[in-house]
Amino acid sequence: MAQDKENRERLQKVLAQAGVASRRHAEQLILEGRVSVNGVKIPALGHKVGTEDYIEVDGKPVQRSEKLHYYLLNKPVSVITSVNDPQGRPTVIDLMKEVPVRVYPVGRLDYDTSGALLLTNDGELAHRLMHPSYGVEKTYRVWVQGPVGISALDNLRQGVLLEDGNTAPAIVERVVCGVLKKSTEKSKSDRLEILEVTIHEGRNRQVRRMFAAVGYPVLKLERVRFGSLSQGNTLRPGAYRALTKEEIQELRTKAGL
Structure with a gap:
């Protein structure tokens, strides 16, 4: 019986691990009386559950994984x-x-x-x-029609004003500047530049919008790093x-x- 108690975990942690909500939001669900264990509503924090317990949120069963992947x-x-x-x-x-x-x-x-x-x-x-708030960095490789001007790079590094506010400063580095397409004149519009940009925000289509805002629409975009991965x-x-x-x-x- 003591071993069973050692294997039990707080209800809000189990809900978070199951992907139902963040731990803080899971606590709110419990306090609102929306969570039940084995058919009994749990009205307060501190309740612990084991693998044998049946958990529901708003009457729907919570699918729990014994192992995290x-x-x-x-x-x-x-x-x-x-x-x-x-x-x-x-x-x-x-x-x-x-x-x-x-x-x-x-x-x-x-x-x-x-x-x-x-x-x-x-x-x-x-x-x-x-x-x-945890500042997880994401690094993207960005293909644009270049060459990208110094002022545009400075804007990206300092933060760009978008319709949903200023972005945080980004780390921007040039990677490659080459020929985008065959041309007899090799004009500026025929140059392809590849840059790497590192941000820690996660706004919708943020990198594409940042480059469009400084006058260089993205032709191709690849995320090469997520945090330490x-x-x-x-x-x-x-x-x-x-x-x-x-x-x-x-x-x-x-x-x-």
Whole structure:
């Protein structure tokens, strides 16, 4: 019996790990009387549950995973970062069919953006990694028609005014400046420049909007790093791998867990 007690965890933590909500939001759900265990509503914090307990939120069963899973996916373009899509387009979950448990994407990469995407069933870690207060950095490789002027680079580095407010300062580095297309004149409009930009915010289509705001619409966008995770050259588009114990611990440390 003592062993059973040792294996029991606080209800709000279990809800967070199941991806129902962040731990703070889970606490609010409990206080609002929306959570029940084995058919009994739990009106206060402090309740602990074991693997044998049946949990419901708003009358719907909570699917619990006995083991937490973490995967890094190299998301291809033309794939939706979603669990399902009403329009029937392929989703990142379609690429993860052989994973033994249901995992969820951490943050988003838009339809035309490729690169590093974390998927997990660790709801609490996912919530923290997406929250700007933890400052998780994301690095993108950006293809634009260049060359990009010094003033535009300075604006990106200092913060760009968008319709939803100023962005935080970004780290921007030039990577390659070459020929975009065959041309006899090799005018400025025929130059392709590749830059790497690192941000810690997660606004919708933020990198694309930042570059458009300084006069350089993005031609191609790839996320090459998420926090401490880098896909490197090991993952082809659509492929994924499990995270190592060291990578998981580094992410959890960054998220204050």
